[in-house]
Amino acid sequence: MERFSLAGSSPAFLRTLGLIAKLARIDVPLLIEGETGTGKELAARAIHYQGARSEGPFVPVNCGAFPDTLVESELFGHVRGSFTDARNDRVGLVEAARGGTLFLDEVDALSPKAQVTLLRFLQDSHYRPVGGRVEHKADVRVIAASNAPLDGLAESGQFRMDLLFRLRVMSLRLPPLREREGDALLLARLFFSRCRSDHACAPRELDTASCDWFDRYHWPGNVRELEALIYRETLIADQAVLCLSEPAALARERRKRPDRRSQDFDGVELVEAKARMVQEFERSYLHRLMDKAEGNVTRAALLAGKERRALGKLLKKYGMGGGDPSKLS
Numbered sequence: 001m002e003r004f005s006l007a008g009s010s011p012a013f014l015r016t017l018g019l020i021a022k023l024a025r026i027d028v029p030l031l032i033e034g035e036t037g038t039g040k041e042l043a044a045r046a047i048h049y050q051g052a053r054s055e056g057p058f059v060p061v062n063c064g065a066f067p068d069t070l071v072e073s074e075l076f077g078h079v080r081g082s083f084t085d086a087r088n089d090r091v092g093l094v095e096a097a098r099g100g101t102l103f104l105d106e107v108d109a110l111s112p113k114a115q116v117t118l119l120r121f122l123q124d125s126h127y128r129p130v131g132g133r134v135e136h137k138a139d140v141r142v143i144a145a146s147n148a149p150l151d152g153l154a155e156s157g158q159f160r161m162d163l164l165f166r167l168r169v170m171s172l173r174l175p176p177l178r179e180r181e182g183d184a185l186l187l188a189r190l191f192f193s194r195c196r197s198d199h200a201c202a203p204r205e206l207d208t209a210s211c212d213w214f215d216r217y218h219w220p221g222n223v224r225e226l227e228a229l230i231y232r233e234t235l236i237a238d239q240a241v242l243c244l245s246e247p248a249a250l251a252r253e254r255r256k257r258p259d260r261r262s263q264d265f266d267g268v269e270l271v272e273a274k275a276r277m278v279q280e281f282e283r284s285y286l287h288r289l290m291d292k293a294e295g296n297v298t299r300a301a302l303l304a305g306k307e308r309r310a311l312g313k314l315l316k317k318y319g320m321g322g323g324d325p326s327k328l329s
Contacts, residue, residue: 006042007190008183012175016043019172024050029122031107031167032145034174037224040145041105043174048101053141056100061093064109071114075121077129094127097140107144107167108153115160122166142167177219177226184214184226191230192242201234203242209319210243213250243316248295251287283318290320 008014023030024047032040041060048058066074077092093102110118121127125138144167153159177184185208192206219225234242293300297315301308 006039006046007187008180009186010180010183012179012181013183016172016174020046021050023047023170023172025052026170027052027141028169029141029167030143030170030172031150031164032143032172032174033150034145034147035176035220035222036147037222038147038174038176039223040147040174041103043172044101044103044143044145047143048103048141051101051141053100057097058101058103059093059097060103060105062105062109063114064106066110066114068111068113071111071117073130075117076127090129092127092129094121094138094140095136099139101141101143104142104144106146108146108148108150108159110159112160115163119160119163119166122163177222178217181215184217184219185211187223187226188214188230191227192234195231195234199235201237203234203237203240205241207241207243207316210245210316212319213246217247217250239312243312245290245295245297245315246320248291251291251295282314286315286318286320290315 006017020043030044030047032043034040044060045058048054061074073090073092075092075094077090077095104118121138122142125140126135127138128135150159150164150168154161154164188211189206189208192203195201196203221228229244233244289300289304293303297312298308301311304311306314
C-alpha cells in the first residue's frame with residue numbers, strides 16, 4: 001500500500017496548503033504537529049520539494065529508533081576505532097542530508113541525552129563525528145514532527161523547553177480528518193481508485209451513498225485509518241459496487257437520539273399505514289441486528305437467518321450499506 005496522498009478541498013486543508021507553500025520558502029527549523037495519521041511526513045516532503053533545497057536529499061528518521069548510546073554516532077557519524085563496533089568510518093544522518101532536509105519524526109521520543117545532543121547541534125549547526133578531531137559545519141534544514149503535545153511534555157519536564165524553542169522557529173499544525181469536512185469522501189475515492197489500479201479487485205464502483213457517515217465519524221487514526229479501511233474493504237469485496245457500513249459505535253449513538261421518523265397515521269389508508277410500519281420495523285430491526293453483529297454483514301445474515309446477498313440489498317435500501325464482511329469499528 002502506498003503512502004496516503006496530500007489531497008483535499010476543505011477550507012482547513014486549503015489553509016494548510018497555503019502555509020506549506022510559505023514555509024517552503026523559509027530555510028529555518030520547523031516543527032510539524034498533528035495527530036497520528038494526519039500526514040506529517042508527507043507535509044515535510046511537500047515543504048522540502050517546494051523549497052530551495054529540493055535538489056538535495058530528504059532524509060527521514062524515526063527518533064524512537066535511536067539507541068540511546070549511539071545517538072551522536074547516528075546523527076554525526078563516527079571514525080573507525082572510536083568504539084568497539086566501529087570497524088569503519090561511518091557518515092551520520094546530518095552529513096547524509098547535506099544540502100537537503102533532515103526529517104526527525106516522533107521527536108517527542110528522544111531520550112534526555114538525545115535531546116541535549118540535538119539542542120547543542122541546533123545552537124550553532126556544527127558537529128564532530130564520534131572519535132573525530134575535525135569539526136564540520138552542517139548544511140541541512142531540520143524539520144521535526146510530533147503527534148504528542150510538546151508544550152505539555154515541556155511543562156512536565158519530559159521534553160526540554162529550550163529544545164522546543166529551537167525546533168519551533170516556525171510551526172505547522174496539521175488538522176485532523178474530522179476538521180476537514182468533505183475530504184474523507186474525496187480521499188476515499190482516491191484510495192479506492194489506487195487500490196483498483198494496484199490490485200485485482202472485484203468492486204468497480206464506490207457507493208458514495210454508503211459513506212454519508214464519514215463527516216460524523218471521529219476518525220481517531222485520521223487519513224491513515226481511512227486508507228486502511230478502503231484498502232481492506234476493496235480487497236475482500238466480492239461485489240461490483242463497494243458499500244461501506246456505518247461503524248457500530250456511530251449507529252449506537254444515533255439510535256440514542258429521538259426518532260423523528262415516527263409516523264402519524266391519522267387519515268392514512270390501511271395499506272399505506274402498514275407499509276410505513278413495515279419500513280419502520282425493518283429499519284429498526286436492521287440497526288439492532290448490525291449493532292449485535294458489530295457491523296459484520298456475514299454475521300448479521302447468519303443471525304437473521306437470511307441469505308447474505310439479500311440482506312445486503314435490504315441494508316442498502318435503508319442507507320446502511322451492504323458492504324463486505326468486515327468489522328468496521
